[in-house]
Amino acid sequence: MLGGPFSRLTHISFIVHWRCMRQLFLSTPCVVLVAVSAAFQVSFSPAALSTSYCQSMSESAPEVSPPSCTRDAKKHCVPCEGGLPALSIERVQAVLPSLPLWRLSKDHKRLSRSFTAKNFAAALAFIDAVGAVAECEGHHPDLHLTSYREVEVVLYTHAVGGLTENDLIMAALIDTVPASYSPKWLKEHPEAGKSAAR
Numbered sequence: 551m552l553g554g555p556f557s558r559l560t561h562i563s564f565i566v567h568w569r570c571m572r573q574l575f576l577s578t579p580c581v582v583l584v585a586v587s588a589a590f591q592v593s594f595s596p597a598a599l600s601t602s603y604c605q606s607m608s609e610s611a612p613e614v615s616p617p618s619c620t621r622d623a624k625k626h627c628v629p630c631e632g633g634l635p636a637l638s639i640e641r642v643q644a645v646l647p648s649l650p651l652w653r654l655s656k657d658h659k660r661l662s663r664s665f666t667a668k669n670f671a672a673a674l675a676f677i678d679a680v681g682a683v684a685e686c687e688g689h690h691p692d693l694h695l696t697s698y699r700e701v702e703v704v705l706y707t708h709a710v711g712g713l714t715e716n717d718l719i720m721a722a723l724i725d726t727v728p729a730s731y732s733p734k735w736l737k738e739h740p741e742a743g744k745s746a747a748r
């Protein structure tokens with residue numbers, strides 16, 4: 551057992567207020583803080599530990615692509631106020647061959663695309679990138695992420711309650727967004743290999 555000044559140090563239990571030691575915690579991985587805490591019976595405030603943990607985790611988080619407006623695309627969405635006519639089934643069916651990853655709903659009012667991503671981070675990165683395109687275009691799909699890596703994108707125009715040209719434009723733009731697929735899923739859906747895959 552350590553004697554003298556160390557005995558006081560080992561029995562000193564002090565709450566280190568995270569604000570005055572923030573810089574130390576930010577540069578000290580959580581595991582070191584816990585080890586020091588155990589060795590010297592020093593208790594760190596939860597905020598300090600969580601800050602350090604979040605800081606070390608955020609350094610290893612995958613890069614999220616910044617929003618990028620695809621202004622170089624040939625066609626862009628137009629503000630979809632009410633009154634726009636829904637597309638005819640003939641128009642939608644004429645375009646579908648150019649959108650092999652998309653399925654038309656039975657009521658012909660929605661386009662959807664589903665896939666299994668490589669992992670949760672890949673699913674989130676894809677959804678985030680699609681969100682950036684939607685914000686640029688002012689036209690927003692329904693985005694579903696289930697079972698940690700099942701992604702589904704659903705396109706329709708709320709103002710019309712069906713499909714408009716905006717949805718066709720968005721489907722084509724979304725197909726330019728890189729996606730990291732589950733290798734098993736990609737093997738079962740070779741047509742996806744021709745789209746922007748990573």
Ligand SMILES: C[C@H](O)[C@H](O)[C@H]1CNC2=NC(N)=NC(=O)C2=N1
Pocket residue numbers: 628629630631688689690691705706707708709710
């Ligand atoms: C004014 C602006 O165009 C509307 O609010 C947009 C926003 N994004 C939209 N997204 C979709 N999918 N349908 C809409 O009707 C819609 N309307």
